[in-house]
Amino acid sequence: MQNYLFQLTTICLFFLLSCANNTLDDVTEELETTPEIVTYIDVKPIVSGNCISCHSNPPQNGAPMSLETYLDVKNAVLNRDLLNRISLPEGNSNLMPKGGPRLPQSNIDLFNKWNQDGLLENPQ
Numbered sequence: 001m002q003n004y005l006f007q008l009t010t011i012c013l014f015f016l017l018s019c020a021n022n023t024l025d026d027v028t029e030e031l032e033t034t035p036e037i038v039t040y041i042d043v044k045p046i047v048s049g050n051c052i053s054c055h056s057n058p059p060q061n062g063a064p065m066s067l068e069t070y071l072d073v074k075n076a077v078l079n080r081d082l083l084n085r086i087s088l089p090e091g092n093s094n095l096m097p098k099g100g101p102r103l104p105q106s107n108i109d110l111f112n113k114w115n116q117d118g119l120l121e122n123p124q
Contacts, residue, residue, distance in 0.1 A: 038114040038117050039114070043111055054097075055067035055068070056068060065080065083112060086103050
């Protein structure tokens with residue numbers, strides 16, 4: 001009986017001592033923040049990961065233009081309604097990427113900020 005009590009006490013102490021006193025802030029992953037000025041370098045990974053499979057050079061799957069270069073993407077924002085196309089609701093037949101899913105809102109916001117910041121190619 002004394003051995004059983006010793007083992008039970010040891011197990012309880014082990015669990016109590018292994019508890020952490022972290023707060024939610026300590027364990028929550030910090031979200032990436034939007035750069036002060038968004039440039040093409042910031043949006044290029046989104047384009048590469050979501051658009052290039054169709055908007056390559058030459059374009060594939062019926063895509064009307066390439067989005068491989070800075071000038072291609074800038075032209076698509078200025079003249080081809082890219083910001084509207086990526087902002088359409090899920091299920092809209094004009095939504096890009098074609099067939100969805102819709103880009104995360106944070107990516108769409110980054111594109112919009114890039115446009116607001118002047119569609120810069122590189123950090124100044």
